[in-house]
Amino acid sequence: MKVLLTGATGLLGVHLAGELVQQGYEVKALYRSLPERIHTLPWFGEVEWVKVAITSPVDIEKAVRGCQAVIHAAARTDPYPTPLAAYYDANVASTEHILAAVKKGSGARLVLVSTASVFRPGSLENPATEESPYAFHQMASGYIASKYEAQQRVLMAVQQGVDAVIVNPTFMLGPYDFKPSSGAVIRYVLQNRAVFYPKEGGKSFVDVRDAARATVNALRWGTTGESYLLANENLPYEQFFPLVAQLSGRKKKLLPIPVSLIRAAGRLGAVGERLVRNGLPINRINAQLITQPNYYSGAKARWVLNLPQTPVRQSIEDAIRWFETGE
Template sequence: MKVLLTGATGLLGVHVAGELLRQGYAVKAVYRSFPRQMNKLPWFSDIEWVKAAITERSDLETALTDCQAVIHAAARTDPYPTDLAAYYDVNVGSTEHLLEIVRRREGVRLVYVSTASVFRPGSLASPATEESPYAFDLMASGYIASKYEAQLRILEAVQQGVDAVVVNPTFMLGPYDFKPSSGAVIRYVMQNRAVFYPGGGGKSFVDVRDAARATVNALRLGRVGECYLLASENLSYDHFFPLLAHVSGQKKHLFPMPVPLLRMAGDLGSFGERIFRRGLPLNRINATLLTQENYYSGKKAQNELEMPTSPVRRAMEDAMQWFGQ
């Protein structure tokens, strides 16, 4: 079976490509441009690369011609600007294009890579599940709002007969983060003696290789119309950053930033956005996301998609080793 993969140059995408090959699939990957040193990826030459724009339906239709399944992992993931319009064409429009194409083809399974953030996060004692309500209070984030809209399109299409499954990764860590994306936090700790971090809140983390395994397994194990949170360890920032500093093997000075101060800075950032009419890295919604508890349960994916649960520490170690090359 040949699988069309979008987002193949991103952190999850490169590992999905490798996992597809490991499981015996042929891989056709859509790309816009290659990050620097992308050709050092061990399985780079085993992939059929196709230059195409995911915002162009004709490009996607041509790419999908000889494929029997699609994993749609491409997305704009910047935390700013907050305007939904900035994300719409890439995150929602490309999904609509793929659905239009798949509707006309029989026997094509679509695995859509969404985000855990579309679900309202839970606490350490009671992490969120796939049955949790949507995070409507967080839709001020253009990224989250766009992924929510795209996920709705997928689930609505299922009701019309499309064979589709949704996976919702949490915060992924691991090697081959070429851009980098989530690996930016690892590089930050590696490169600085003084490490400032949120003094409250936390995240759900997952080894990107485990998330890739679950995403590929969804092609054969995922139930039509179901969503699967890809989550492993829930860690408060007071645990995560000291662990990251310890794994770095260097002496670090850790400074937790008071939550009220960060949220005040977020309010100032939102005010600045209105004044300067451009997105800023820290605004009200990003400060909220940065300082709240963002905890999720991955039990459904572990049970139904056979997702491994490797220690997040291993993902940190491997990412640091890769960044240090």
């Protein structure tokens, strides 16, 4: 079976390419530009790399031809700017183009990579599941709003006969983070002696290799129209940042920042965005998101998609090794 993979140079995308190759699929990987070190990937030469604009319906239609399945992992993931319009083409329109090509072609099976953030997060005691309500109170985030819109497009297409499954990864960690994306938080700890972090809140973490395996498994085992949260360990920041500092092997000064201070900075950032008409690293919605509990359960994906459960400690260690040695 030949699989079309979008977003193949992102943290999840490179691992998806490797997992697809390992499981015996032919891979056509779409990219906008290739990171400098991507040629060092052990599976690089076994993938057909095609330069394509995912915002071009013509390019997407051509790319889908001859493929029996599509994994759509391409997305703009920056936490800012705030407006949905900044994310629409990359996240929503590209999904519409994929759906149109699938409908027009041979009816390839589609796996959409969404995000756990479209679901309202839970607590440590009661983490969110696929049955949790959508996080409409967080839709002021252009990123979350765009991923929700893309997910809804796919669910509507399922009602029209499209064979599609959705996976919703939480915060992914691991090696080969070329940009870097989520690995930026680890590099931040590595590069700074003083480490500031939110005094409250936390995240759900999953090893990117585990997320890749479950996503590829969804091609065979996922139920059409279903969503699967790819989640493993839920950790408060007061545990996560000391763990990264410890594994860095260097002495760090850990400085928790009160939530009230972060959210005040977020309000100022929101005002600044309106004044400069451009996104800022800290704004009201980002301040809310990074200071709240963001906990999810991966039980459904473990049961249906055989999602592995690599300890987050191992994920951090492997990410640190890659950032420092490239291995």
